[in-house]
Amino acid sequence: MTQPYKELAIQGLWKNNPGLVQLLGLCPLLAVTNTVTNALGLGVATLLVLLGSNLVVSAVRNWVPNEIRIPIFVMIIATFVTAIQLLMNAFTYQLYLALGIFIPLIVTNCAIIGRAEAFASKNPLIPSAIDAVMMGLGFAFVLLVLGAMRELLGQGTLFDGAEALLGEWATVLRIEVFSLDHYFLLALLPPGAFIGMGLLIAGKNAIDQRQQQRQQTEKAEITRARVTGTIA
Amino acid sequence: MIRPISKNALLLALVAMICVGLLSVLQQLTAPRIAEQRLASKMAILQDVLPAAAEQQLLDDCIAVIAPEWLGRASTQSIFRWREQGEVAAYVVETTAPDGYSGAIELMVAIAPDGTVLAARTLQHQETPGLGDKIELRKSDWMLSFNDQPVIESTLSRWAVRKDGGQFDQFTGATITPRAVVQAIKKAALYIQQHPELATQPTNCEAMQ
Numbered sequence: 001m002t003q004p005y006k007e008l009a010i011q012g013l014w015k016n017n018p019g020l021v022q023l024l025g026l027c028p029l030l031a032v033t034n035t036v037t038n039a040l041g042l043g044v045a046t047l048l049v050l051l052g053s054n055l056v057v058s059a060v061r062n063w064v065p066n067e068i069r070i071p072i073f074v075m076i077i078a079t080f081v082t083a084i085q086l087l088m089n090a091f092t093y094q095l096y097l098a099l100g101i102f103i104p105l106i107v108t109n110c111a112i113i114g115r116a117e118a119f120a121s122k123n124p125l126i127p128s129a130i131d132a133v134m135m136g137l138g139f140a141f142v143l144l145v146l147g148a149m150r151e152l153l154g155q156g157t158l159f160d161g162a163e164a165l166l167g168e169w170a171t172v173l174r175i176e177v178f179s180l181d182h183y184f185l186l187a188l189l190p191p192g193a194f195i196g197m198g199l200l201i202a203g204k205n206a207i208d209q210r211q212q213q214r215q216q217t218e219k220a221e222i223t224r225a226r227v228t229g230t231i232a
Numbered sequence: 233m234i235r236p237i238s239k240n241a242l243l244l245a246l247v248a249m250i251c252v253g254l255l256s257v258l259q260q261l262t263a264p265r266i267a268e269q270r271l272a273s274k275m276a277i278l279q280d281v282l283p284a285a286a287e288q289q290l291l292d293d294c295i296a297v298i299a300p301e302w303l304g305r306a307s308t309q310s311i312f313r314w315r316e317q318g319e320v321a322a323y324v325v326e327t328t329a330p331d332g333y334s335g336a337i338e339l340m341v342a343i344a345p346d347g348t349v350l351a352a353r354t355l356q357h358q359e360t361p362g363l364g365d366k367i368e369l370r371k372s373d374w375m376l377s378f379n380d381q382p383v384i385e386s387t388l389s390r391w392a393v394r395k396d397g398g399q400f401d402q403f404t405g406a407t408i409t410p411r412a413v414v415q416a417i418k419k420a421a422l423y424i425q426q427h428p429e430l431a432t433q434p435t436n437c438e439a440m441q
Contacts, residue, residue: 034361068240072247079251083258090262093269155362161370184363 012134014151018111019142020204025109027104029143030193034154040100041145042096042138045084047133050112052080054132056118056162062123073116074107081107095165111139142200149196152177154187278312281342281351285314290324293440294428294437303424304328304336304416310437311430320345320431321425326355331417333408334358337367341378341417348426352378352417364409374401374410383421391418 019025025046032038056076057193085103088096096103106112115135120128151158156178162170186192234275240375271291278290293315296308301303305328312324329337337357342350352375354367366372377400383391392398393410424430 065236065240067241070245071244075247075251079255082255086255086258086262086266090265090269093266093273097273185362188361231280 005223008127008130009134012131012138017138017142018135019139020201022111024111024114025139027107028105030097030190030197032102033143033146033193034188035151035161036144036147036159037165038098039143040097040164043143045103046106046109047136047140049080049084049106050115050136051129052134053077053112053116054120054128055125058123058125058128061121068122073113077112078107092165110134140202145200146196148189150192153184155183277340277353277355278324281340281353282314284324290314294435295433297435299423302419304330322350324426325420327416327420329412331365331412332357332359333364334437337412339416341420343421343423343424347384347421348382349417349421350380351380359409363403363406367409367413379418383418
């Protein structure tokens with residue numbers, strides 16, 4: 001991987017993660033992450049829409065007049081979302097029922113128009129595609145972690161209902177970590193989503209801070225080493 | 233001044249037309265598959281409550297009724313009729329419990345003409361996860377307690393949750409949900425029992441293709 005692509009990956013997955021840093025698309029993020037299955041479904045759908053919209057926006061970027069670029073981007077995104085909705089309705093009906101109104105709501109996911117405006121409208125096809133995949137993966141990753149956290153705390157399982165997304169064989173994916181007579185409702189209901197999200201952001205910041213500190217101490221050690229070097 | 237504006241307007245219109253065109257094609261392509269999926273999921277539930285039924289015959293023999301005082305909804309609901317040698321052997325009734333804990337609960341109930349409940353399933357609900365959602369067969373087998381339960385004079389008082397002196401378990405922490413479901417199923421059975429004319433009414437469902 002060459003340097004600019006690596007940078008795109010780091011930006012999308014960590015440094016500028018749409019869920020954790022840009023805090024975009026929180027409405028679907030908080031609403032559907034009560035199970036891993038739902039999170040995975042919405043994550044994949046968002047990734048596909050993002051890839052499609054970034055590619056098309058990048059391909060037409062030289063023909064779109066500056067004044068009307070936003071309405072055109074919105075139309076492109078809306079088209080992709082509707083297409084995904086139709087396809088999900090046709091091929092993954094159970095998941096379509098489970099995700100419900102959150103598929104049309106992908107249109108309002110600011111992460112997508114954000115990437116179209118900030119990146120794809122200024123860059124050629126391949127970097128735009130990579131940016132879309134990395135941002136999409138970053139978003140899906142946050143969805144999955146939050147989904148796993150909430151499902152595990154709330155009902156003690158992972159991948160419950162995965163067969164709706166992946167077909168009959170996926171029932172074997174269901175892991176019952178522990179059995180609860182009563183679900184831990186706080187984790188399953190929206191407040192749990194906000195608390196979980198807060199913890200994730202805090203966790204990311206803690207990791208970043210520790211890394212920064214380590215870099216500083218390393219730098220300090222290096223300078224000291226050189227100092228001793230000159231003395232000797 | 234006018235020229236760039238009209239140029240932009242035309243371009244926008246063109247993009248809109250391309251988008252609409254693409255989506256219409258896609259919609260045409262997926263429409264049969266979507267209809268199939270919808271039918272299959274309805275069929276799966278129908279066969280779940282009435283395993284004896286052969287698919288097409290049951291779907292074709294359907295009447296649309298409006299009976300809010302019995303079936304809990306002000307709009308039309310479908311009743312499917314299953315015949316054996318020309319006689320109605322069972323009805324599959326769409327019914328609604330309007331008084332769930334968070335909104336209406338949509339149910340599908342198979343009922344014999346004498347009012348015996350053969351089986352019941354939940355189609356749609358917004359009950360609290362972990363408490364009220366035990367009315368889903370996926371979460372708990374509570375719905376199976378309705379299998380082959382007669383609604384006749386002598387059993388009428390037993391059609392209630394245990395807390396109200398009936399025979400059906402309530403869930404710990406959730407009494408409102410099962411109470412609503414039990415009442416809705418009882419009413420649907422009484423409706424079938426007291427309306428024998430449903431057997432002869434001509435089929436008039438258009439929604440079900």
